Amino acid sequence: MPKINLKMESRIRRIGVLTSGGDAPGMNAAIRAVVRSAIFYHCEVVGIRKGYTGLIEKQFMGMQSHSVSKIISQGGTMLQSSRCPEFNDPHVRKVAVENMREVGIDSLVVIGGDGSFRGANDLVKEFDFPVVGVPGTIDNDIYGTDFTIGFDTAINTALEAVDKLRDTADSHNMVFFVEVMGRDAGFIALHTAIGTGAEAVLVPEFPTNIKKLCDYLLNERRKNKTSGIVIVAEGDDAGGAIEIAAQVKRRLPDYETRVTTLGHIQRGGSPSCTDRVRASLLGHAAVRALLDGRKGVMVGLINNQIEYTAFETACSRHNEINKNWYDIARILSI
Numbered sequence: 001m002p003k004i005n006l007k008m009e010s011r012i013r014r015i016g017v018l019t020s021g022g023d024a025p026g027m028n029a030a031i032r033a034v035v036r037s038a039i040f041y042h043c044e045v046v047g048i049r050k051g052y053t054g055l056i057e058k059q060f061m062g063m064q065s066h067s068v069s070k071i072i073s074q075g076g077t078m079l080q081s082s083r084c085p086e087f088n089d090p091h092v093r094k095v096a097v098e099n100m101r102e103v104g105i106d107s108l109v110v111i112g113g114d115g116s117f118r119g120a121n122d123l124v125k126e127f128d129f130p131v132v133g134v135p136g137t138i139d140n141d142i143y144g145t146d147f148t149i150g151f152d153t154a155i156n157t158a159l160e161a162v163d164k165l166r167d168t169a170d171s172h173n174m175v176f177f178v179e180v181m182g183r184d185a186g187f188i189a190l191h192t193a194i195g196t197g198a199e200a201v202l203v204p205e206f207p208t209n210i211k212k213l214c215d216y217l218l219n220e221r222r223k224n225k226t227s228g229i230v231i232v233a234e235g236d237d238a239g240g241a242i243e244i245a246a247q248v249k250r251r252l253p254d255y256e257t258r259v260t261t262l263g264h265i266q267r268g269g270s271p272s273c274t275d276r277v278r279a280s281l282l283g284h285a286a287v288r289a290l291l292d293g294r295k296g297v298m299v300g301l302i303n304n305q306i307e308y309t310a311f312e313t314a315c316s317r318h319n320e321i322n323k324n325w326y327d328i329a330r331i332l333s334i
Contacts, residue, residue, distance in 0.1 A: 033283025
């Protein structure tokens with residue numbers, strides 16, 4: 001049996017768990033891990049529905065081991081999620097803490113992204129309330145972990161969609177501009193581009209040159225390529241897939257272009273094995289962190305080892321895209 005800090009175990013008795021911000025495949029696996037790990041260490045668990053909104057509205061539910069049976073394979077979040085701008089108000093945060101203390105919740109696990117961790121950090125700083133974060137977002141842009149929960153499933157969803165689009169592109173000699181999620185980060189776009197053998201990838205981290213893109217597509221046509229796939233992150237500086245396709249069409253009027261926006265399909269679906277395992281490890285680590293007296297930190301996996309990153313650091317920095325991978329995507333497309 002893993003060693004436990006008995007002093008802290010006597011202090012932590014009832015752990016709350018919530019999911020906040022955008023849903024991500026694997027959140028249910030993380031919830032399951034938090035609930036069952038807490039029970040193993042003789043703690044009670046309270047699920048909080050609808051994220052921080054649930055803290056304000058007292059949407060609490062006791063959770064037992066059977067409460068999380070069979071959810072590991074389900075997408076979304078059984079606790080539901082929400083955006084809660086009211087939580088920016090310190091008076092509202094005070095109500096949230098009072099509500100938790102009223103029902104005996106003495107610590108909290110927050111599963112979400114950097115916006116969720118900002119709210120969690122406020123609870124720690126203002127009320128000394130023990131909170132630990134678990135990184136759940138498909139964008140993979142949170143600093144302090146190699147990969148976030150949901151990213152692997154999202155890129156596999158995108159890969160499957162692009163593979164199917166390639167069939168139509170080949171059949172009709174078309175250029176498809178496929179927009180994937182990634183308002184501020186190009187991780188999904190870059191992995192999808194390499195994984196599908198796309199002709200080009202456009203990401204927020206590097207400026208887009210429409211002329212160079214058109215020259216490249218012309219050169220590809222001269223080599224008798226029968227189709228083209230351009231992966232576009234939604235936050236690309238040239239305006240997204242629709243605008244980029246329109247600009248290309250104006251320069252290359254003889255080209256048949258189509259735009260496909262994958263959108264929220266990337267956030268849904270049964271999580272991959274990788275996301276289920278990652279979520280399970282991080283959910284367990286979050287409970288252990290609370291029992292060991294940690295607070296104000298996010299648990300992450302770096303080189304397959306559990307690491308702790310302060311909320312301030314996780315919120316102020318972002319994972320950076322690998323430029324070598326970006327160059328490799330371009331090299332492999334020739």
